[in-house]
Amino acid sequence: MSTASLSSKKKMTAYRYITGPDDSTFCHRISDALSKGWLLYGSPTLTFDPVKGRVICGQAITKDVEGQSYSPEMKLGEL
Numbered sequence: 001m002s003t004a005s006l007s008s009k010k011k012m013t014a015y016r017y018i019t020g021p022d023d024s025t026f027c028h029r030i031s032d033a034l035s036k037g038w039l040l041y042g043s044p045t046l047t048f049d050p051v052k053g054r055v056i057c058g059q060a061i062t063k064d065v066e067g068q069s070y071s072p073e074m075k076l077g078e079l
Contacts, residue, residue, distance in 0.1 A: 039062055
């Protein structure tokens with residue numbers, strides 16, 4: 001493959017931060033994202049919602065996407 005071919009390929013890194021109550025639904029959302037090629041980025045976070053009396057989880061994830069440029073209109077969950 002020539003150098004010109006390598007430089008003409010676009011690669012975008014997408015970033016998402018998924019949050020939700022600390023329950024199996026949250027774990028399934030993360031598992032679904034991982035099965036679609038997203039990677040964990042850093043450690044999960046936890047906080048307590050005193051109004052609802054529950055723990056809230058957060059996890060950052062990233063995904064490298066070939067041949068696509070970033071646009072604020074893109075739906076990251078559909079990558």
